[in-house]
Amino acid sequence: MEPEGPSESESSEKSIFFSQQEEEEEEEEEEEEGKEPEETGTVNPLLQPALTGDVEGLQKIFEDPENPHHEQAMQLLLEEDIVGRNLLYAACMAGQSDVIRALAKYGVNLNEKTTRGYTLLHCAAAWGRLETLKALVELDVDIEALNFREERARDVAARYSQTECVEFLDWADARLALKKYIAKVSTAVTDTEKGPGKLFKEDKNTILTACRIKNEWLETHLEASINELSEQKQQLEDIVTPIFTKMATPCQVKSAKSVA
Template structure:
């Protein structure tokens, strides 16, 4: 079964994207000349600039109407190999972060999966391309996406002993957890249909103010540690939980009390 990450021999995995170039050095000169002519006609013209980091070369193909490959640029970019990998995967394997950023501007789906559920993030994690991982996370890819083995990119990085990638993705997950909690609490407070009960104006303002402060903290602390991210989330929980618990607790009206505490949708 073919692996999406680097196998014991990296050259075998790269062969789908690199074989045309490698074969030019293998056979005798006469056979090679014939082979080169045939392969030149079929090689994806986006591949050389993508592998070498030639961003300007790629941009010319996409943006210059006079370029012979301009009309087919997007088709060439999305052309897939036998396991569903397009040119972006080749750029990930080669660690060409600037190429990924440049191609993202043309509206490609950075969360597209291969036939076995691997994303670009899985690919970069498996190959230990830390800077490419950072670029993809900056571009808001789904870091929780699962492959056919129910693995996140972080799990794939761990499987291939890519320690720096594991540490970075742990940090990215901690940052995401805080962002998601802020969004969840804000949605509950602003949507009365989802709220756990009557919310006093003062309590509502307290929660929204706390969420705003945490969002501002995220924007100004881009290098915050995992522990600092966890602390910020805990601080917000300490503000939110007592208010929602009070709202969810049945009031004593002299009648028979209800069946106990209701479900708390704000919990993490």
């Protein structure tokens, strides 16, 4: 069943926050999909500004000591529903990217998982919130995190036919692959214990220079395509692989004749 985002026809803001999209994913054949959990207590005072994009209102609660909810702000933000979702998930469902960015400044864990292993990125992907996905990736969340189905956010987006989200996460994955390869290579040549063997100074400089150039390329090509990212990674591999292969190859034992 394709998930539906918050709409104006919702009976209340709280029904959005406590939607059962995640339960629908768990058991698609359940007869009571979409049933809300039993409500207890009052509505979280952070909920309305989080859903409406009222960043200023949220900041006032967190930063104004005179605000009646100031001392409980973080507790209210991290308050969870029955499946382990806090207010950040409500913001994701509503597509409030600016709210996510604002709340991230207060030190919340953007990689926190629900009881079924879903992250904010999984949530935004399932609901088709492309701009929210972009905000989360900019905030350096873990795009490789797995839910209880061993799915990444990209897989969840594909399952719900969120095409634009799939395409963006494929791009993010290609960018991450290049960044990780640069970091891996840099570590290998600067850490002798992790390197494949003895490295000549000239070869070390060649690799480090190549890594620096690729990092600079990443910083200046923020809109690079998947193909361009893959090409850059391949170019670095073409430089690094022969050097590492040479390092890992044991020196041949001289023959008795040559020794004589």
